[in-house]
Amino acid sequence: MRIGELAKATGTKAETIRYYEREGILPAADRTDSNYRDYSDNHLAALTFVRRARQLGFSMAQVRELLDLSDRADKPCQEVDELVHEQLEEVEQRIVDLLSLRDELRLLLRSCQANRIDECRIVGSLARPLGRVTR
Amino acid sequence: MRIGELAKATGTKAETIRYYEREGILPAADRTDSNYRDYSDNHLAALTFVRRARQLGFSMAQVRELLDLSDRADKPCQEVDELVHEQLEEVEQRIVDLLSLRDELRLLLRSCQANRIDECRIVGSLARPLGRVTR
DNA sequence: TATGCACCTTGTAGCAACTACAAGGTCAAG
DNA sequence: CTTGACCTTGTAGTTGCTACAAGGTGCATA
Ligand SMILES: [Zn+2]
Ligand SMILES: [Zn+2]
Ligand SMILES: [Zn+2]
Ligand SMILES: [Zn+2]
Numbered sequence: 001m002r003i004g005e006l007a008k009a010t011g012t013k014a015e016t017i018r019y020y021e022r023e024g025i026l027p028a029a030d031r032t033d034s035n036y037r038d039y040s041d042n043h044l045a046a047l048t049f050v051r052r053a054r055q056l057g058f059s060m061a062q063v064r065e066l067l068d069l070s071d072r073a074d075k076p077c078q079e080v081d082e083l084v085h086e087q088l089e090e091v092e093q094r095i096v097d098l099l100s101l102r103d104e105l106r107l108l109l110r111s112c113q114a115n116r117i118d119e120c121r122i123v124g125s126l127a128r129p130l131g132r133v134t135r
Numbered sequence: 136m137r138i139g140e141l142a143k144a145t146g147t148k149a150e151t152i153r154y155y156e157r158e159g160i161l162p163a164a165d166r167t168d169s170n171y172r173d174y175s176d177n178h179l180a181a182l183t184f185v186r187r188a189r190q191l192g193f194s195m196a197q198v199r200e201l202l203d204l205s206d207r208a209d210k211p212c213q214e215v216d217e218l219v220h221e222q223l224e225e226v227e228q229r230i231v232d233l234l235s236l237r238d239e240l241r242l243l244l245r246s247c248q249a250n251r252i253d254e255c256r257i258v259g260s261l262a263r264p265l266g267r268v269t270r
Numbered sequence: 271t272a273t274g275c276a277c278c279t280t281g282t283a284g285c286a287a288c289t290a291c292a293a294g295g296t297c298a299a300g
Numbered sequence: 301c302t303t304g305a306c307c308t309t310g311t312a313g314t315t316g317c318t319a320c321a322a323g324g325t326g327c328a329t330a
Pocket of ligand 3: 217221
């Protein structure tokens with residue numbers, strides 16, 4: 001299959017696929033006589049793996065590790081497990097951070113009672129360092 | 136005050152402060168005889184405003200808007216309000232996304248019962264497109 | 271046959287918001 | 301007088317793509 005087909009099949013832009021190849025995330029494809037990339041089902045599987053891992057929030061570096069690990073069939077899968085565990089912890093931390101951000105923004109919104117900018121508590125409380133919000 | 140002091144006072148790296156100046160986010164500072172930047176309390180207030188807005192997740196473009204607005208004392212503060220509202224909505228959306236990511240990662244973790252990578256369901260389910268997880 | 275159009279190729283540059291040098295100038299202390 | 305902390309400018313790197321530009325290829329249609 002050509003790059004456009006693979007792109008459609010995986011929901012990836014062709015340019016991104018070429019980028020993955022340049023970065024060594026995906027193996028290079030065969031070439032047709034006219035120098036077009038020619039992909040196999042193995043490439044489809046590999047790209048699917050990569051995209052899924054990326055959608056799960058793994059960094060390119062982590063994806064590289066996952067790919068390396070998935071090639072070592074006989075190894076214990078503890079390291080894979082640990083990578084997922086770490087990613088989960090990071091996501092949980094980001095959620096905590098965003099929740100407190102949300103609370104701060106809500107407070108900020110509620111603080112505006114005025115009509116003119118020079119009386120607006122939002123503008124005022126932006127001028128104060130984080131930690132001491134409104135109140 | 137010199138750039139290092141301002142940096143310490145606001146928890147910003149000196150290089151970031153210079154970057155803000157280059158980008159027009161902060162007004163240029165006076166210079167001493169030896170060409171060192173020399174900041175006033177107004178600069179301290181402005182940088183505090185910027186850093187606080189950034190910590191609240193506003194983009195540089197949004198910070199620019201907020202700064203412009205905060206200069207127009209007599210305008211109604213509806214636009215400020217609306218900017219905060221939009222940022223709140225974005226944060227809420229990011230939370231929703233991360234929560235479903237977290238659930239997927241938890242499922243993934245629970246799916247590993249094996250010991251060897253070729254039997255590991257984590258690796259297996261990464262090879263499948265998103266949407267159909269495990270099971 | 272010509273021509274149009276979608277597709278492919280490489281290479282380069284841009285995005286956000288910093289961060290990290292490198293190479294050199296300034297200033298106070300020991 | 302030298303050390304060391306600080307400052308200056310300028311340039312390049314980070315992450316993960318995305319967007320051209322300039323040209324080649326493949327196929328259907330007038
Ligand atoms: Zn762990
Ligand atoms: Zn207001
Ligand atoms: Zn709104
Ligand atoms: Zn496993």
